[in-house]
Amino acid sequence: xxxxxxxxxxxxxxxxxxxxxxxxxxxxxxxxxxxxxxxxxxxxxxxxxxxxxxxxxxxxxxxxxxxxxxxxxxxxxxxxxxxxxxxxxxxxxxxxxxxxxxxxxxxxxxxxxxxx
Amino acid sequence: xxxxxxxxxxxxxxxxxxxxxxxxxxxxxxxxxxxxxxxxxxxxxxxxxxxxxxxxxxxxxxxxxxxxxxxxxxxxxxxxxxxxxxxxxxxxxxxxxxxxxxxxxxxxxxxx
Numbered sequence: 001x002x003x004x005x006x007x008x009x010x011x012x013x014x015x016x017x018x019x020x021x022x023x024x025x026x027x028x029x030x031x032x033x034x035x036x037x038x039x040x041x042x043x044x045x046x047x048x049x050x051x052x053x054x055x056x057x058x059x060x061x062x063x064x065x066x067x068x069x070x071x072x073x074x075x076x077x078x079x080x081x082x083x084x085x086x087x088x089x090x091x092x093x094x095x096x097x098x099x100x101x102x103x104x105x106x107x108x109x110x111x112x113x114x115x116x
Numbered sequence: 117x118x119x120x121x122x123x124x125x126x127x128x129x130x131x132x133x134x135x136x137x138x139x140x141x142x143x144x145x146x147x148x149x150x151x152x153x154x155x156x157x158x159x160x161x162x163x164x165x166x167x168x169x170x171x172x173x174x175x176x177x178x179x180x181x182x183x184x185x186x187x188x189x190x191x192x193x194x195x196x197x198x199x200x201x202x203x204x205x206x207x208x209x210x211x212x213x214x215x216x217x218x219x220x221x222x223x224x225x226x227x228x
Binding site: 032034036041042043044046049051090092094102103104106107108109 | 122149157158159161164208210212215216217219220221222224
């Protein structure tokens with residue numbers, strides 16, 4: 001079974017500051033890793049995903065994440081945030097072996113609040 | 117990719133009533149997933165719906181409370197039955213490819 005821990009429930013930052021949202025996972029099998037964003041009153045949108053290969057993954061809106069297998073982490077970063085990045089961010093993991101039949105396990109989410 | 121249309125987008129319901137949420141996908145998919153997102157919480161899987169067979173429910177969710185239909189490969193419904201205020205949540209449907217999950221916009225349910 002897999003589990004996901006997002007270490008920060010809320011992260012307030014000022015506009016143009018860098019931000020890191022932390023995610024650690026636990027799994028006995030190989031996994032895919034995802035970050036989703038949920039803007040207020042909207043559904044979930046994929047930011048980026050790690051499937052294999054380079055451990056540094058770039059996504060939409062200037063976000064990137066680094067897969068660290070030894071630390072079982074997949075932290076999300078952005079060098080300079082905007083007001084429009086205010087949203088809730090979810091880290092998720094799925095079992096590689098599950099393919100399209102497998103469920104995603106989500107962390108509890110991190111609310112990013114960008115202040116002017 | 118997949119585009120999912122989910123409706124209603126929101127509703128306010130009286131306790132004791134039922135609400136059926138519809139989910140339409142623009143392509144044929146084997147599995148559809150239904151999630152619940154309670155206020156301030158993460159997404160929790162309610163059940164997995166496979167066309168032509170009964171849905172598989174996760175621990176803590178039962179068919180009598182959350183009956184699911186899956187009449188074809190592009191459509192599914194989730195009913196929240198005999199609602200109480202504790203059922204106030206966002207309900208989302210989802211489909212997967214091997215490397216990605218796609219979500220509907222969600223149904224924001226408030227039970228009063």
